[in-house]
Each structure stands twice: as C-alpha cells, then as structure tokens.
Amino acid sequence: MALFAKPILRMTAVLAALLPVITIAADWQTEVDQRVQNVNDKVIELRHHFHAYPELSNQEFKTAQKIAAELSALGFDEVQTGVAGTGVIGILKGSKPGPTVALRADMDALPVTEKTGLPFASTVTTEWRGTETGVMHACGHDAHMAILLGAAEVLAGIRDQIPGKIKFIFQPAEEGPGGADVMVAEGVLRxxxxxxxxxxxxxxxxxxMYKPEGFMAAADTFSVVVKGVQTHGSMPWKGVDPIAVSAQIINNLQTIVSRQIDVSKAPAVVSIGSINGxxxxxxxxEEVVMSGTIRTLDMAMRADVHERIKRTVKLTAESFGATAEATIPDGVPVTANDVELTRQMAPVLKRAAADGNAQLVKPIMGAEDFSFFANEIPALFFGLGVAADGEVDGAANHSPYFYVNDKALSHGVKAMSSLALEWLHSQQ
Known part of the structure; x- marks a missing residue:
C-alpha cells in the first residue's frame, strides 16, 4: 500500500482541484436547460415572423431592424448594424474576464414561391431576373435567426456565469453574393x-449531425463559352456546330469524376445546370453558353478538378474545329470543422440533441459560406434535423415545400448556448 500512497494523494488533489469546475459547469447546464424551455414560445414566434416576412440577399433591412431591436431589448452591451451591408452584430459581455467566442446565423431568403400551405407562409413577391416570383425562407434561415435570438436571451439571463464575451453574428447574403467573406474582410472575427x-x-x-474536417463541400460555379461557325441547319458541313461540340464537352466532363480523380479520398460532383444556344x-x-457547379471536399482535389475542366473544355472543342473556354471564378471553400474543437464539443452536442441523438455523418455536398469564418479561426458547424413528427426525411432545402418542425428549435437553442459557455469555461 505504501508504494501507492503518494500517487493516490496526488490524484486526490487533482480531483479536488477539478471539482469546482465540474460544479460550475453542472450549474450552468441546468440553468441553460430551464431557460431554453422558458424562451421556447418566443423562439417559435420569432421563427414564424421571419418566415412570413422574408427578404432576399443584401436586402434584409427589416429583418436587421427586428434583430437589432431584440438584442437591444435584452440589454446587450453593443449592437452594431450595417455590417457588410445589412448584417447585425451583438456583443454580450460576461461578468468575468475572458476571451471572445462567436455564434453565427444567416438572414437571407430565396426567390422561391412557397407551397407549404402554412398559416404563416410567405406571401412576399419580387421580380427576379425579369420574372415575378415569391420570396421564401426555403433554406431555414428563419430558424437559424430565431435559434440565435433564443440563445441570446438565454445567455443574457446568466451573464454572471459568462467568463468573457459572446459575439452574435447575424450575417446577410449567405446565398450570395457577398456575405461571410465581406464580414471577415470588415474584421468581424477580430x-x-x-x-x-x-x-x-x-x-x-x-x-x-456533425463531422470533423470537411462537413460541407466547396462550391464553385463555372461557365463555358463554345464558339463554332454558324450555318444553315441543312448544311452542317458548311460550319462548325457548337451544339454538337457542347454535347461532347458535357459527356467528357462527366469522366473527370468517374474516371480521372481518386474519389476514395473524397467525393466530388461536376454538373452542368444550363445550356443556351x-x-x-x-x-x-455560332455560340453556345453553358454553366454548371463543382462540389469538392478536398482543397487539392478542388484545384485539380478546376484544371481538368479547363483542359477538357478546350481540347474537346479543338478536336471538332471549334474553340471553347471555361471560366471558374473564386467560389465558396470547404466548410471544415476544427478537429480538436469538434472532439471537445461532441459531448455538448449529444446533451443538446433530442434523446442524445447526435451522430457523426458523411459529408454533405451542399455548401455554406460559414467556411470563410472557419478559414480564419477554429470553427464548428453542425446540422439540426427539422423533419415533421415521425419522419426521418422531408422536402430538401430550397424546395417550395421545405418544412421546419418547431419542436426542433429548442435543441438548436440549447446547443448554441451550451457551445459558447463550454468553450469559454474551457479557456479558464
């Protein structure tokens, strides 16, 4: 027994030193749980309001006013408006010194005519690219804003337990153009x-749903201009047919993913979405113009796919006596979660999920400009299920039938509130 006496004493001392931290953590977890339930009706009300009055990217003026008013009513130390155009930043200072952590929600809606039949369905219309269309929160940003405002109320009520500052970022134009990248350029993460x-x-x-490293894909758009020689349809040999050339280009582009890259490393997608000529x-x-999307989850593969697209387009056209060029502007990078931060916060996500149902998932080929934040500082971006009661799936994001189950919102509020507090306490 004497051989183990000193190690046991040292272990006891270490455990004793940890006990206050564990007690504090347990205290705020219990209080967060109670406050989340207390704000649940308000969160649902806010979600319905944002859903009924959606605004397109960079036009979120009334949305921003509503958010700023809610934050001010909660007694936030600082509320900034007009960030990156229509964005809002709220700063909540805890009663104890410490670092700053950020929570983010996006604000914009889509040019989609809603078909859900909900009593608070959007009736807003706008002109989009010359056509009258509806406006709808078809991607769930209404839920994101309501959840973050719910977390703001929860955390404002326990600022005596906050060791540091919490920055609430309400970001415009996630659907583009210009959203997170503009906020980063303006120093929002300083x-x-x-x-x-x-x-x-x-x-x-x-x-x-969560995953370390690549959680959502990089998204790049590309355009292709094919130039041939115009002629009468009855005499194709008198010209060079850019439509036939375009068909071959489309076929050859599909071999990039299926035959040219190692998809065992990470999945990729190359799709043509429009063709006009x-x-x-x-x-x-004389000319055909095509456009498409590229989705990748590995930055080296992303660069490789871009080069293969340009080469395939150029050489396929030349083989028919035509010319073609692919243009690929800078897009949205991979949304990559910090490995250590994800490991550290996984128990928090499990506590917040319904029945502890937090799962590691495969990557999602959709994209998110949260990636611009994640490129700058350690970040964790996760998914929250919102399907109807008893369902495991539903209409996809961007569908006119996209549905958000209000019962899921409280789990988002608990997760966002708890992640901020857990991270701040872990830095003490």
Whole structure:
C-alpha cells in the first residue's frame, strides 16, 4: 500500500482541484436547460415572423431592424448594424474576464414561391431576373435567426456565469453574393477565439449531425463559352456546330469524376445546370453558353478538378474545329470543422440533441459560406434535423415545400448556448 500512497494523494488533489469546475459547469447546464424551455414560445414566434416576412440577399433591412431591436431589448452591451451591408452584430459581455467566442446565423431568403400551405407562409413577391416570383425562407434561415435570438436571451439571463464575451453574428447574403467573406474582410472575427454555427436539414427532429474536417463541400460555379461557325441547319458541313461540340464537352466532363480523380479520398460532383444556344430550328448557331457547379471536399482535389475542366473544355472543342473556354471564378471553400474543437464539443452536442441523438455523418455536398469564418479561426458547424413528427426525411432545402418542425428549435437553442459557455469555461 505504501508504494501507492503518494500517487493516490496526488490524484486526490487533482480531483479536488477539478471539482469546482465540474460544479460550475453542472450549474450552468441546468440553468441553460430551464431557460431554453422558458424562451421556447418566443423562439417559435420569432421563427414564424421571419418566415412570413422574408427578404432576399443584401436586402434584409427589416429583418436587421427586428434583430437589432431584440438584442437591444435584452440589454446587450453593443449592437452594431450595417455590417457588410445589412448584417447585425451583438456583443454580450460576461461578468468575468475572458476571451471572445462567436455564434453565427444567416438572414437571407430565396426567390422561391412557397407551397407549404402554412398559416404563416410567405406571401412576399419580387421580380427576379425579369420574372415575378415569391420570396421564401426555403433554406431555414428563419430558424437559424430565431435559434440565435433564443440563445441570446438565454445567455443574457446568466451573464454572471459568462467568463468573457459572446459575439452574435447575424450575417446577410449567405446565398450570395457577398456575405461571410465581406464580414471577415470588415474584421468581424477580430479578437475572437472560436465560432459556432448550425444549419437545419430534413432529418429527424432534434437530431444533431456533425463531422470533423470537411462537413460541407466547396462550391464553385463555372461557365463555358463554345464558339463554332454558324450555318444553315441543312448544311452542317458548311460550319462548325457548337451544339454538337457542347454535347461532347458535357459527356467528357462527366469522366473527370468517374474516371480521372481518386474519389476514395473524397467525393466530388461536376454538373452542368444550363445550356443556351441558337434561336431557330434550322440555323446552327455560332455560340453556345453553358454553366454548371463543382462540389469538392478536398482543397487539392478542388484545384485539380478546376484544371481538368479547363483542359477538357478546350481540347474537346479543338478536336471538332471549334474553340471553347471555361471560366471558374473564386467560389465558396470547404466548410471544415476544427478537429480538436469538434472532439471537445461532441459531448455538448449529444446533451443538446433530442434523446442524445447526435451522430457523426458523411459529408454533405451542399455548401455554406460559414467556411470563410472557419478559414480564419477554429470553427464548428453542425446540422439540426427539422423533419415533421415521425419522419426521418422531408422536402430538401430550397424546395417550395421545405418544412421546419418547431419542436426542433429548442435543441438548436440549447446547443448554441451550451457551445459558447463550454468553450469559454474551457479557456479558464
């Protein structure tokens, strides 16, 4: 026994030193749970309000006013408006000194005519690219804002237990153009140690989905201009048919993913979404314009795919006597979660999820400009299931039938509140 006496004493001392921290953590967890329930009705009300009055990217003026008013009513130390155009930043200072952590929600809606039939469905309309269309929170940003405002109320009520500052970022234009990247350029992450965000998906209500490293894909758009020689449709040999060339380009582009890259490392997608050329049935046109999307989860693979697209387009056209060029502007990078931060916060996500249902998932090929924040500081972005009761799936994001189950919102509020507090306490 004597051989183990000193190690046991040392272990006892270490455990004793940890006990106050454990007690404090347990105290704030219990209080967060209670406060989340107390604000639940308000969060649902806010979600319905944002859903009924959606605004497109960079036009979130009334949305921003509503958010700023809510934060001010909660007694926030600082509320900034007009950030990156229409963004809002709220600063909540705890009663104890410490670092700064950020929580983010996006604000913009989509040019989608809603078909859900909900009593608070959007009736807002706008002109989009020359066509009258509806405006809808078809990607769940209404839920993101309501959840973050719920977390703001929860945390404002326990600022005596906050060792540091919490920065609430309400970001415009996630759907583009210009959102997170503009905020980063304006210094929104200055003096911030970590950032957390979420996105709702059609999955079991209250389920939380997460993954270290690449969680959501990089998204790049590309355009292709194919130039041939115009001629009569009855005499194709007199010209060079850019429509036929475009068909071959489309086919050859599909071999990049299926035959040219190692998809065992990470998945990738190359898709053509539009093709336009010609204006009459018996005229072979001079030019065809195509556009598409590229999705990748590995930065080296991303660069490689870009080069292969440009080369395939150019050489395929040349083989037919035509010319073609692919243009790929800078897009949205991979949304990559910090490995250590994800490991540290996994128990928090499990506590927040419905019935502890927090799962490691495969990467999602959709994209999110939260990636611009994650490129700057340690970040964790996770998914929250919002499918209807008893369902494991539902209409996809961006669908006119996209549905958010209000019962899932409290799990998002608990997760966002707890992540901020857990991270701040872990830095003490």
């Amino acid at each position: 003096d911030t140690g970590a950032i957390f965000g979420l996105h709702v998906f059609p999955a079991p209500a209250g389920m939380i 010609g204006n009459r049935n018996n005229i072979i046109p």
